[in-house]
Amino acid sequence: MIRSLFAAALLLLPVPAAAQDAQQRIAWNRPAQPFTVIGNVHYVGTDGLSAFLVTGPAGHVLIDGGLPESAPLIAANIRTLGFELKDVKYILINHAHFDHSGGLAELKRLTGAKLVASAGDRGDLEAGRTRNRPELDGFPPVKVDRVIRDGDVLRLGPIALTAHMTPGHTKGATTWTTVADGRRVIFATSLTVAGQKLAGDPGYPQAAADFRRTLARVGAMGADVFLNFHPEFFDLKGKRAAQVAGRRDAFIDAGELPRQVARAKAGFEAEARRQGVR
Numbered sequence: 001m002i003r004s005l006f007a008a009a010l011l012l013l014p015v016p017a018a019a020q021d022a023q024q025r026i027a028w029n030r031p032a033q034p035f036t037v038i039g040n041v042h043y044v045g046t047d048g049l050s051a052f053l054v055t056g057p058a059g060h061v062l063i064d065g066g067l068p069e070s071a072p073l074i075a076a077n078i079r080t081l082g083f084e085l086k087d088v089k090y091i092l093i094n095h096a097h098f099d100h101s102g103g104l105a106e107l108k109r110l111t112g113a114k115l116v117a118s119a120g121d122r123g124d125l126e127a128g129r130t131r132n133r134p135e136l137d138g139f140p141p142v143k144v145d146r147v148i149r150d151g152d153v154l155r156l157g158p159i160a161l162t163a164h165m166t167p168g169h170t171k172g173a174t175t176w177t178t179v180a181d182g183r184r185v186i187f188a189t190s191l192t193v194a195g196q197k198l199a200g201d202p203g204y205p206q207a208a209a210d211f212r213r214t215l216a217r218v219g220a221m222g223a224d225v226f227l228n229f230h231p232e233f234f235d236l237k238g239k240r241a242a243q244v245a246g247r248r249d250a251f252i253d254a255g256e257l258p259r260q261v262a263r264a265k266a267g268f269e270a271e272a273r274r275q276g277v278r
């Protein structure tokens with residue numbers, strides 16, 4: 001009895017944060033099978049972190065690089081789909097945190113692609129710095145070859161990807177949109193508060209105002225296919241299973257974006273109240 005109580009008490013001990021983070025990284029980086037989401041938009045990420053390849057006859061565009069240890073998995077997924085690494089001409093990034101930007105330097109090296117990023121995230125990318133998560137601080141620094149501004153369109157043959165500055169989660173968080181198979185596709189940046197100070201952060205004093213503006217803006221965008229860089233946020237696995245079962249429109253759901261934004265707004269306002277930010 002005493003023994004089992006002791007065992008039960010042990011189970012209730014919190015797992016140290018560093019061990020949790022290590023487990024999280026391993027789970028995020030499990031391999032995943034690549035597949036076509038819609039038209040020329042393909043999933044080439046890992047099990048827990050998205051990366052997308054937009055393909056065309058003049059070359060391809062990769063969005064996001066996962067963790068540093070994700071780069072070989074993403075590269076292998078691109079090849080598995082029958083594409084060549086040297087045909088990847090641009091790499092884009094949704095925001096400068098270690099779990100999305102970690103693989104960029106290695107993927108640039110493997111492909112020879114140019115990295116396109118916002119001015120707001122450039123400093124963190126080139127320093128290899130994740131703000132607000134000092135225990136995980138650090139990923140291989142990566143040079144930004146071209147700075148993109150709000151409304152800029154990146155073109156590569158018939159591919160057109162529009163950049164939308166959607167700061168909050170980071171200062172330079174960027175949402176990308178394109179059209180595939182006649183459908184509006186959004187690659188939405190993270191809209192969550194990531195353990196950051198919403199007010200009084202000297203490195204980012206306007207975070208709260210940026211979040212509110214971004215949530216209103218993204219909420220008004222409209223999209224037929226919602227994609228994001230944490231697959232569990234938009235039930236990528238459920239949609240993929242439906243697609244494999246024969247539903248060709250498995251990823252088409254114009255209601256997903258408003259649902260995501262409503263959830264993000266509720267999460268933001270709860271965190272703002274908790275932090276006493278108006």
Ligand SMILES: [Zn+2]
Nearest residue numbers: 095097190194
């Ligand atoms: Zn993040």
